[in-house]
Amino acid sequence: MSLSDIALRLRDDLAAFEPGPPSAWVYDPLSYAWENHAAYLDRYGSRPKEVVLVGMNPGPWGMAQTGVPFGEVATVREWLDLNERIDRPTATHPKKPILGLRCTRSEVSGARLWGWARRTFETPAHFFDHYFVANYCPLMFLAESGRNLTPNLLAAGDRRILETACDRALRATVDFLDPRLVVGVGAWAESCARRSLADRPVAIGRILHPSPASPAANRGWAETASRQLAALNAPLPR
Numbered sequence: 001m002s003l004s005d006i007a008l009r010l011r012d013d014l015a016a017f018e019p020g021p022p023s024a025w026v027y028d029p030l031s032y033a034w035e036n037h038a039a040y041l042d043r044y045g046s047r048p049k050e051v052v053l054v055g056m057n058p059g060p061w062g063m064a065q066t067g068v069p070f071g072e073v074a075t076v077r078e079w080l081d082l083n084e085r086i087d088r089p090t091a092t093h094p095k096k097p098i099l100g101l102r103c104t105r106s107e108v109s110g111a112r113l114w115g116w117a118r119r120t121f122e123t124p125a126h127f128f129d130h131y132f133v134a135n136y137c138p139l140m141f142l143a144e145s146g147r148n149l150t151p152n153l154l155a156a157g158d159r160r161i162l163e164t165a166c167d168r169a170l171r172a173t174v175d176f177l178d179p180r181l182v183v184g185v186g187a188w189a190e191s192c193a194r195r196s197l198a199d200r201p202v203a204i205g206r207i208l209h210p211s212p213a214s215p216a217a218n219r220g221w222a223e224t225a226s227r228q229l230a231a232l233n234a235p236l237p238r
Helices: 003-013 034-044 073-078 108-121 124-128 156-177 187-196 221-231
Strands: 025-027 051-055 131-135 140-142 181-185 203-207
Touching: 003 034, 003 156, 051 156, 051 187, 073 108, 108 124, 108 221, 124 131, 131 156, 156 187, 181 187, 187 203, 203 221
Parallel strands: 051 131, 051 181, 181 203
Antiparallel strands: 025 140
8 A cells, every 4th residue: 555545544534524613614635735745645655664653634735735745935935846637625714725736835844844854964865864744634724714723623523534434544544655653743733643553653842833823833843853853863964
């Protein structure tokens, strides 16, 4: 089973998922941005990897636009060199349009994470020799107002349905890539990894989430992430 097979199964598992309030809108980039997502998996998802970084779910100006985890548009286009077709969902909130690779907004979290990868490893080939970046959940949720909702804010019953599918996909991803270390980008992603991978022989850790909503992340996120990864014995250039 390839990473594309795993992603397609996850997409199918969640195709009929319609969470209730507070969620009012659901975007599925594995559908409308599938070609770019599949290109990311096929080009950079060779195995094995030493480390898998696991994010939470798509942000409105990152993966929701590009189909790539933490996929800040300029980085996806220029550094990762992914320029496949991205369609538009059938319905979008007026405050969160999907413009694909023509989007001019920059997602801070993605710019920080991929900017760190670029400065630290210089080339995608060098970075992906050791690492892979995935998201635990492939869906973006919006409130009626257009406010972004992280999956932990969904109703308990909806979270259970989501976690069943996403846990299975994360286990399959780790089985395929065979890393020695899985790192949650933020506390929630770490908790999901610990739950879903409890029976896998893999170390699990955490780095600070690069969100601008985090005061700690606004005080030198890249340096903090490098220190945390070094403490986890993750590979870093000397």
